[in-house]
Amino acid sequence: MHTESITLQVSSLPRFIKTCPRCKHPYYENSGCFRVNANGKRLDIWLICRCEHCKTIWNLSVYERIDRTKLQTEQYDAYLRNDHALILQHVFDPAFLQKNRAVLDCEGIAIQPVGTIPPEGTAAQILAASGYPLPLPAGRVIALLLNVSLSRVRRMHSDGTLLFNGDLRTTKAARTFSFTLLDGWKR
Numbered sequence: 001m002h003t004e005s006i007t008l009q010v011s012s013l014p015r016f017i018k019t020c021p022r023c024k025h026p027y028y029e030n031s032g033c034f035r036v037n038a039n040g041k042r043l044d045i046w047l048i049c050r051c052e053h054c055k056t057i058w059n060l061s062v063y064e065r066i067d068r069t070k071l072q073t074e075q076y077d078a079y080l081r082n083d084h085a086l087i088l089q090h091v092f093d094p095a096f097l098q099k100n101r102a103v104l105d106c107e108g109i110a111i112q113p114v115g116t117i118p119p120e121g122t123a124a125q126i127l128a129a130s131g132y133p134l135p136l137p138a139g140r141v142i143a144l145l146l147n148v149s150l151s152r153v154r155r156m157h158s159d160g161t162l163l164f165n166g167d168l169r170t171t172k173a174a175r176t177f178s179f180t181l182l183d184g185w186k187r
């Protein structure tokens with residue numbers, strides 16, 4: 001059996017589940033921008049989010065009063081230029097989310113797979129990997145990769161044409177997971 005590697009790219013900045021105190025809208029969008037404030041040698045860095053509806057600002061703390069010299073120049077520059085990969089790194093960091101009591105809208109995380117799924121009927125082990133610890137159920141990502149519904153993935157799993165070592169609903173895709181398509185698998 002051969003192995004296919006698929007890279008899971010996050011194609012947009014995920015939003016957060018949070019009720020706006022002003023307009024009661026349930027979601028905040030990620031502005032894609034950091035705010036960096038220098039006060040002498042100390043820096044405060046926030047990730048700016050805003051209510052999708054009324055644009056009320058919500059600043060998520062990245063660093064508070066950090067010594068400027070603790071950040072490497074390259075890293076500091078990445079904050080100044082609102083580096084996309086750096087934003088995603090924070091957004092998927094459980095410690096950052098917990099510190100800010102922020103909850104990602106997992107339903108809205110858009111994944112762009114890069115790689116090839118073998119033709120129907122051909123057995124293969126699929127290794128899926130992401131640069132971020134994705135909090136999505138692996139079953140949902142498998143459904144996306146095979147271009148079928150989640151219930152179809154569950155049926156393939158129960159009829160034995162798809163092997164997955166975990167729970168399709170609760171095991172997270174995380175940074176990497178794998179599943180196996182057996183001979184004769186069908187969409």
Ligand SMILES: [Zn+2]
Pocket residue numbers: 020021022023024025051052053054055056
């Ligand atoms: Zn609002």
